[in-house]
Amino acid sequence: xxxxxxxxxxxHKPPFWRDRAKRALIFQLLLVAAVAxxxxxxxxxxxxxxxxxxxxxxxxxxxxxxGFGIVQSLIDYSSQSTYGxxxxxxxxxxxxxxxxxxxxxxxxxxxxxxxxxxxxxxxxRLATAYIETFRNIPLLLQIFFWYFAVLRTLPSARDSLAFxxxxxxxxxxxxxxxxxxxxxxxxxxxxxxVAIVASIALVIWNKRRHEATGKRLPAYxxxxxxxxxxxxxxxxxxxxxxxxxxxxxxxxxFRGGIxxxxxxxxxxxxxxxxxxxxxxxxxxxxxxxxxxxxxEAAQALSLPRNLVLRLVVIPxxxxxxxxxxxxxxxxxxxxxxxxxxxxxPDLVSVFAGTTLNQTGQAIEVIAMTMAVYLxxxxxxxxxxxxxxxxxxxVER
Amino acid sequence: xxxxxxxxxxxxxxxxxVGAIAWLRTNLFNGPINTIFTLIGLYILYLLVxxxxxxxxxxxDWIGTTRDDCSREGACWVFxxxxxxxxxxxxxxxxxxxxxxxxxxxxxTLIAWLxxxxxxxxxxxxxxxxxxxxxxAYVLLHGGYFDMPRVPTHRxxxxxLTLLLATVGMVGALPIGIVLALGxxxxxxxxxxxxxxxxxxxxxxxxxxxxxxxxxxxxxxxxSDMSVDRLVRALIGLTLFxxxxxxxxxxxxxxxxxxxxxxxxxxxxxxxxxRMGLIVLPQALKMMIPGIVNTFISLxxxxxxxxxxxxxxxxGIVQAALAxxxxxxxxxxxYVFAAFMFWIFCFSMSRYSQYLERKLHTGHKR
Numbered sequence: 202x203x204x205x206x207x208x209x210x211x212x213h214k215p216p217f218w219r220d221r222a223k224r225a226l227i228f229q230l231l232l233v234a235a236v237a238x239x240x241x242x243x244x245x246x247x248x249x250x251x252x253x254x255x256x257x258x259x260x261x262x263x264x265x266x267x268g269f270g271i272v273q274s275l276i277d278y279s280s281q282s283t284y285g286x287x288x289x290x291x292x293x294x295x296x297x298x299x300x301x302x303x304x305x306x307x308x309x310x311x312x313x314x315x316x317x318x319x320x321x322x323x324x325x326r327l328a329t330a331y332i333e334t335f336r337n338i339p340l341l342l343q344i345f346f347w348y349f350a351v352l353r354t355l356p357s358a359r360d361s362l363a364f365x366x367x368x369x370x371x372x373x374x375x376x377x378x379x380x381x382x383x384x385x386x387x388x389x390x391x392x393x394x395v396a397i398v399a400s401i402a403l404v405i406w407n408k409r410r411h412e413a414t415g416k417r418l419p420a421y422x423x424x425x426x427x428x429x430x431x432x433x434x435x436x437x438x439x440x441x442x443x444x445x446x447x448x449x450x451x452x453x454x455f456r457g458g459i460x461x462x463x464x465x466x467x468x469x470x471x472x473x474x475x476x477x478x479x480x481x482x483x484x485x486x487x488x489x490x491x492x493x494x495x496x497e498a499a500q501a502l503s504l505p506r507n508l509v510l511r512l513v514v515i516p517x518x519x520x521x522x523x524x525x526x527x528x529x530x531x532x533x534x535x536x537x538x539x540x541x542x543x544x545x546p547d548l549v550s551v552f553a554g555t556t557l558n559q560t561g562q563a564i565e566v567i568a569m570t571m572a573v574y575l576x577x578x579x580x581x582x583x584x585x586x587x588x589x590x591x592x593x594x595v596e597r
Numbered sequence: 598x599x600x601x602x603x604x605x606x607x608x609x610x611x612x613x614x615v616g617a618i619a620w621l622r623t624n625l626f627n628g629p630i631n632t633i634f635t636l637i638g639l640y641i642l643y644l645l646v647x648x649x650x651x652x653x654x655x656x657x658d659w660i661g662t663t664r665d666d667c668s669r670e671g672a673c674w675v676f677x678x679x680x681x682x683x684x685x686x687x688x689x690x691x692x693x694x695x696x697x698x699x700x701x702x703x704x705x706t707l708i709a710w711l712x713x714x715x716x717x718x719x720x721x722x723x724x725x726x727x728x729x730x731x732x733x734a735y736v737l738l739h740g741g742y743f744d745m746p747r748v749p750t751h752r753x754x755x756x757x758l759t760l761l762l763a764t765v766g767m768v769g770a771l772p773i774g775i776v777l778a779l780g781x782x783x784x785x786x787x788x789x790x791x792x793x794x795x796x797x798x799x800x801x802x803x804x805x806x807x808x809x810x811x812x813x814x815x816x817x818x819x820x821s822d823m824s825v826d827r828l829v830r831a832l833i834g835l836t837l838f839x840x841x842x843x844x845x846x847x848x849x850x851x852x853x854x855x856x857x858x859x860x861x862x863x864x865x866x867x868x869x870x871x872r873m874g875l876i877v878l879p880q881a882l883k884m885m886i887p888g889i890v891n892t893f894i895s896l897x898x899x900x901x902x903x904x905x906x907x908x909x910x911x912x913g914i915v916q917a918a919l920a921x922x923x924x925x926x927x928x929x930x931x932y933v934f935a936a937f938m939f940w941i942f943c944f945s946m947s948r949y950s951q952y953l954e955r956k957l958h959t960g961h962k963r
Contacts, residue, residue: 578797
């Protein structure tokens with residue numbers, strides 16, 4: 202019986218380091234051991250260091266009185282409040298500037314991005330100049346510029362810049378009239394909700410009817426009227442149960458109305474303008490990614506121009522635009538942590554800054570702060586994956 | 598009978614379809630809406646450009662040594678002039694600045710050599726830039742050898758520190774990023790999940806918390822008798838943060854290489870590291886260069902954050918100079934100068950990356 206030279210004699214196994222599966226297993230076990238040893242080393246060091254400094258670990262400090270005030274808080278807060286409350290105030294302030302920043306950056310970004318593709322030479326050049334200027338200058342520098350070089354050099358309260366009798370801008374911030382809701386106002390948000398539900402129902406019904414009979418109503422215009430007209434009608438019918446509290450100069454400062462602190466203004470402006478320059482580029486490349494053949498084919502089917510945009514170009518462009526857009530939103534929220542450099546009371550500033558310095562609970566505080574940002578990131582990327590799966594091109 | 602036909606002479610195109618007027622018509626004034634946009638654009642331009650030129654050039658003061666030399670009608674560039682050395686070198690001792698200058702010169706020569714395609718010996722220059730030059734730069738900047746007095750790192754600052762942070766962060770992040778990217782594509786589940794968790798963790802948190810962590814928590818992690826320099830702490834934070842972003846860029850490049858390449862290499866009997874090192878990475882790295890340059894630009898801008906943990910980079914030193922009681926009230930000049938410096942670097946790098954993208958955009962389309 203002949204044995205070809207390439208087949209191994211039975212019973213003679215190769216050494217284990219020649220077996221890919223075993224090698225992978227050993228390598229991974231070694232990796233786990235190395236990481237575990239590294240973590241144990243760190244934990245040991247941390248315990249030694251903490252006991253040497255007399256710091257007790259744990260989250261008990263969250264119940265202690267903070268003892269410092271915060272200039273802007275969306276919920277009740279005083280220096281008697283606890284560190285736990287400080288955390289909440291900071292988190293809400295971060296979300297506030299993040300949310301408003303996302304809104305403004307999207308609006309500016311879309312306008313500039315579309316302007317960059319405009320056939321108007323001057324407009325396109327202005328948009329390019331905007332993008333190239335703002336995305337090549339560090340965000341922190343832009344925040345400093347708006348805060349120290351613009352808002353901090355405004356006149357004092359007595360010489361405020363006034364826009365009509367309602368808006369005042371001075372070195373202490375922006376003063377806006379505040380709406381005071383009287384009894385009976387609750388009806389208006391209610392009508393608003395009803396109108397939104399009705400509009401959604403209308404759009405769905407209209408789509409079904411269109412598919413069944415080929416007839417369609419201008420459903421979007423009708424819902425627009427419903428959503429904005431109906432609450433307005435109710436507002437007038439109930440006799441406008443809103444009064445405006447105007448900011449008034451008393452002594453050295455303004456009283457009444459809403460005060461927008463300059464730290465917020467500077468951070469919000471810088472974040473929106475900086476992020477908008479990236480969003481504009483995303484919008485431009487998204488629109489340019491749609492080949493011209495798509496538009497021409499749609500026109501050849503004699504679709505009217507607005508439907509070409511709505512049914513052919515925009516859905517495809519959004520598929521390209523949305524993923525990088527979400528990551529820009531995430532960047533904006535993470536960048537809002539630069540607030541600490543000008544003293545806007547966001548999460549990093551009041552919690553990872555003041556609270557950490559007062560309590561010395563570095564590990565807990567940094568871990569909580571990082572956990573917040575990680576949670577936001579994970580939530581947004583989960584949404585992004587869901588959205589991507591929904592709009593992804595279905596290929597063979 | 599043949600009529601004497603006169604051939605009509607060639608006439609120039611109507612003046613409305615050639616030249617400047619036609620250009621204006623098609624690009625600026627075609628239709629009422631575009632005309633309105635053009636007028637609005639011109640107005641915005643007028644509002645922006647006229648005061649800026651007046652402030653920065655026409656009414657500006659350039660010569661002098663103290664604030665009294667400034668008329669205060671326009672920009673006071675005297676302030677920048679007086680502080681220029683500090684903005685570039687930080688608090689580096691004046692008589693030792695020649696050492697920093699040698700490092701600067703070497704740095705820019707190496708960068709230019711690597712960036713200009715025509716110059717030869719790229720590989721050896723790259724090896725020197727990554728291995729030899731950091732040692733030379735450290736010896737020169739830090740001193741303590743060859744009779745050069747030591748300059749402690751807290752005196753380093755300005756543009757020098759900004760470039761140092763960005764370059765070291767980048768060079769340190771590249772190998773870690775390659776390992777992480779390979780690990781994320783690995784078939785081994787534990788390796789893969791370690792890499793995914795590591796990358797997503799650093800990408801999910803803001804750089805400022807990373808820097809806080811590096812400056813506050815790192816001393817807790819180390820044995821109590823071991824202390825780490827503040828600059829080194831910032832560098833560790835920056836490198837770890839950057840390596841996660843780098844890993845994703847590299848993963849993108851690896852994904853662009855057709856799978857057949859690796860399969861063909863495997864069919865030739867190459868081991869994993871040979872397949873990666875000789876076949877996949879050389880092709881992938883070429884395609885990643887634009888992405889790497891882009892992450893470098895964002896790292897370069899992000900280095901400004903180190904001023905929050907007490908290092909004086911370009912922005913930090915400008916901010917510190919603005920607080921000087923002899924020069925109060927020149928924040929606009931300071932910020933404009935810093936913005937201009939950052940802009941020059943970032944803009945030229947982004948142009949270079951676009952140029953590379955065009956140049957490398959060949960061969961991999963299917």
